[in-house]
Amino acid sequence: MKPDHKPRQDDTQVSGFLGLSVSNLLGGGVWVMAARLFSQVAQLVAFVAAARVLSPAEFGFFAFVSAIAFLFVVVSEGGWAEYIMRADHGEEQLPQLASIAIVSGCCFTAAGLMLALLAGAFWFPAWQAWLFVLFALWFIPAALNAVYDGMLVHRNLLNRQAVIRILAEAAGLTVTLIGLWAGWNIVALVVGRLVTHISGLAGGICVIGWITPRLPSRAVFAEVIHFARYILSVRIIVFARSYSGTLAVGGLLGLADAGYYRAAERIVAAFSELVGEPARLLAWVVFRRANSRAAVASAGDPVTRAGSFFLPVLFAIAAPVYLGLVLVSGNLVDIALGAAWAPVALVVKILAVRQLLMFQGYVTEPLLTVRGEVKRLWPLSLLISFASILMILVLAPFGLVYAALGQCLAAAFAGALSVWFQIRYGRLDWGGISANSGLIALAAAVMFVGVSSLAHWPAETHMPPYSQMAMQVLVGATIYLTVLYASWKWTGWLKSGH
Structure with a gap:
C-alpha cells in the first residue's frame, strides 16, 4: 500500500x-x-x-x-x-x-x-x-x-x-x-x-x-457574584502562596536568605509570566470557541480535541524555556545581580524545574470554567497552596536549597492534581496529550544534554558571562528546534486526538 x-x-x-x-x-x-x-x-x-x-x-x-x-x-x-x-x-x-x-x-x-x-x-x-x-x-x-x-x-x-x-x-x-x-x-x-x-x-x-x-439587575448581579467568588477565592489563595516562601524563609533563616529566595522567585516568575500569561489568554480563546461548537459537533468533543492540540503546543514552548533557565541561571544571575548574588543561581535552577512540573496548570482555570465547573477551582487551588506552604514550613529550617526542593515536591503534587481535575471535570484526554508530547520531551532532553556537555567550553575560553549565556541560548535553540522539526517531519506526531 x-x-x-x-x-x-x-x-x-x-x-x-x-x-x-x-x-x-x-x-x-x-x-x-x-x-x-x-x-x-x-x-x-x-x-x-x-x-x-x-x-x-x-x-x-x-x-x-x-x-x-x-x-x-x-x-x-x-x-x-x-x-x-x-x-x-x-x-x-x-x-x-x-x-x-x-x-x-x-x-x-x-x-x-x-x-x-x-x-x-x-x-x-x-x-x-x-x-x-x-x-x-x-x-x-x-x-x-x-x-x-x-x-x-x-x-x-x-x-x-x-x-x-x-x-x-x-x-x-x-x-x-x-x-x-x-x-x-x-x-x-x-x-x-x-x-x-x-x-x-x-x-x-x-x-x-x-x-x-x-x-x-438582581439576576445579573447574583450570577456575576456567584461566578466571581470562585475566581476571587482562587486568586487570594494564589496570592497567599506567592508570598509564603519569602516570609517563611525570612522568619526561619534570616533576612539574607529571604533576599536570595525572593530574588530567585522574581527571576523565575519573569519567565513564568512570559509563558503563562499568553498560555492562559490563548486557552480562554481556544476552549471558549471549542465549547461554542460542542452543540453542532458531528462527532467527539471539540473541547477535548482542542486540549489534545493545545497542551502539547504549550509543553513545546514551556520545556525549552524552563530547562534553558536551568542551564543559563549561573550566567544570568551574574549578569543581572552580580557576583554577590551567586547563591541565587542554584535556587533559580530548582524553582525553574518546579515551574516545568506545573506547566499544565496554566489552562486549568479556562478549561474548568467553560465546562461549567468553576466551583472546582477553589478546592484545587486550596490543596495546591496547602502543599506549597506545608513544604516550605517543613523544609525551610534545613536551609535555602531544601526550601526550594520542597517546592519541587509540592509542584509535582500540584501537577498531578491538576491533571486529575482536567481529566475528571475538564474531560481532557491526557493519554492522547502524553502521546503527542513524547517527542517534545525527547527534543528537550537532547537539548539539555547537548548544552550541558558543551558548558565547559565557553568558560575555558574565558568568555564574559553574557557571551557564555548567548552561546548557551544559541546552541540550545538550534538543537531543540532541529530535533523537534526532524521528529515532526518523521512521524507527524501532533494530532487532534481521538
Missing part, C-alpha cells in the same frame, strides 16, 4: 474546532508574549533604578505596603474579566459589569483611604500615610480595566490588548524614572504604577469605546 501523503482529516479539523487558523492563534500569542516580555523588562528597569536611589528601609516599606495594595487590587478586580471571557452573552451585560466594577473599585478605595487615616493616626509619619492615599488611587482604574481586558480577549483582540499593555507599561516606567531622577523616591514608584493602570484603562476605552454603566 502506498503511503498517504494527503493532509490528515484530524489535522484539518483542529483549526475548525478552534475556530481559528493556527497562524492567527500563534500571532495573538506572539503579541501577548511581547507585551509580557516588555512588562517584565520595564519592571526590572524600575527595580534596578529604585535600588540605586532608595535605602533598604525605604524599599522594604514600599514592598510591604505595595503587597497590601496588590491584594486590594486583586479583590477589587473580582472575576469581571473572566466572566466576560467565559460568557457568550458577555457583551450584553457590559454596562452592568462596568457598574459592578466601579462600585467595587470605589469600595476598596474608601477602605484604602480609611487605612491611610489609621496609619497616619497610630503608626506612620504623615508622609507615609499620604503614600497609602496614593496606593488607594490604584483600585478604581484597576477594577474597571479588568472589564475592558476581558472584552478585548472576548473579541479576540489580543494584538490590540498587547499594544495597550506595552504603551501603559512604557508610560508608567517613564513616570517612575523621571520621578526617581527628580527625587520623588517611593512616590515615583507608586505614581508610576498608577499611571500604568490609568493608561491601560484609557487604551481599552479607545479600542472598545466608553461603556456607560447601568445598574445591574
Whole structure:
C-alpha cells in the first residue's frame, strides 16, 4: 500500500474546532508574549533604578505596603474579566459589569483611604500615610480595566490588548524614572504604577469605546457574584502562596536568605509570566470557541480535541524555556545581580524545574470554567497552596536549597492534581496529550544534554558571562528546534486526538 501523503482529516479539523487558523492563534500569542516580555523588562528597569536611589528601609516599606495594595487590587478586580471571557452573552451585560466594577473599585478605595487615616493616626509619619492615599488611587482604574481586558480577549483582540499593555507599561516606567531622577523616591514608584493602570484603562476605552454603566439587575448581579467568588477565592489563595516562601524563609533563616529566595522567585516568575500569561489568554480563546461548537459537533468533543492540540503546543514552548533557565541561571544571575548574588543561581535552577512540573496548570482555570465547573477551582487551588506552604514550613529550617526542593515536591503534587481535575471535570484526554508530547520531551532532553556537555567550553575560553549565556541560548535553540522539526517531519506526531 502506498503511503498517504494527503493532509490528515484530524489535522484539518483542529483549526475548525478552534475556530481559528493556527497562524492567527500563534500571532495573538506572539503579541501577548511581547507585551509580557516588555512588562517584565520595564519592571526590572524600575527595580534596578529604585535600588540605586532608595535605602533598604525605604524599599522594604514600599514592598510591604505595595503587597497590601496588590491584594486590594486583586479583590477589587473580582472575576469581571473572566466572566466576560467565559460568557457568550458577555457583551450584553457590559454596562452592568462596568457598574459592578466601579462600585467595587470605589469600595476598596474608601477602605484604602480609611487605612491611610489609621496609619497616619497610630503608626506612620504623615508622609507615609499620604503614600497609602496614593496606593488607594490604584483600585478604581484597576477594577474597571479588568472589564475592558476581558472584552478585548472576548473579541479576540489580543494584538490590540498587547499594544495597550506595552504603551501603559512604557508610560508608567517613564513616570517612575523621571520621578526617581527628580527625587520623588517611593512616590515615583507608586505614581508610576498608577499611571500604568490609568493608561491601560484609557487604551481599552479607545479600542472598545466608553461603556456607560447601568445598574445591574438582581439576576445579573447574583450570577456575576456567584461566578466571581470562585475566581476571587482562587486568586487570594494564589496570592497567599506567592508570598509564603519569602516570609517563611525570612522568619526561619534570616533576612539574607529571604533576599536570595525572593530574588530567585522574581527571576523565575519573569519567565513564568512570559509563558503563562499568553498560555492562559490563548486557552480562554481556544476552549471558549471549542465549547461554542460542542452543540453542532458531528462527532467527539471539540473541547477535548482542542486540549489534545493545545497542551502539547504549550509543553513545546514551556520545556525549552524552563530547562534553558536551568542551564543559563549561573550566567544570568551574574549578569543581572552580580557576583554577590551567586547563591541565587542554584535556587533559580530548582524553582525553574518546579515551574516545568506545573506547566499544565496554566489552562486549568479556562478549561474548568467553560465546562461549567468553576466551583472546582477553589478546592484545587486550596490543596495546591496547602502543599506549597506545608513544604516550605517543613523544609525551610534545613536551609535555602531544601526550601526550594520542597517546592519541587509540592509542584509535582500540584501537577498531578491538576491533571486529575482536567481529566475528571475538564474531560481532557491526557493519554492522547502524553502521546503527542513524547517527542517534545525527547527534543528537550537532547537539548539539555547537548548544552550541558558543551558548558565547559565557553568558560575555558574565558568568555564574559553574557557571551557564555548567548552561546548557551544559541546552541540550545538550534538543537531543540532541529530535533523537534526532524521528529515532526518523521512521524507527524501532533494530532487532534481521538
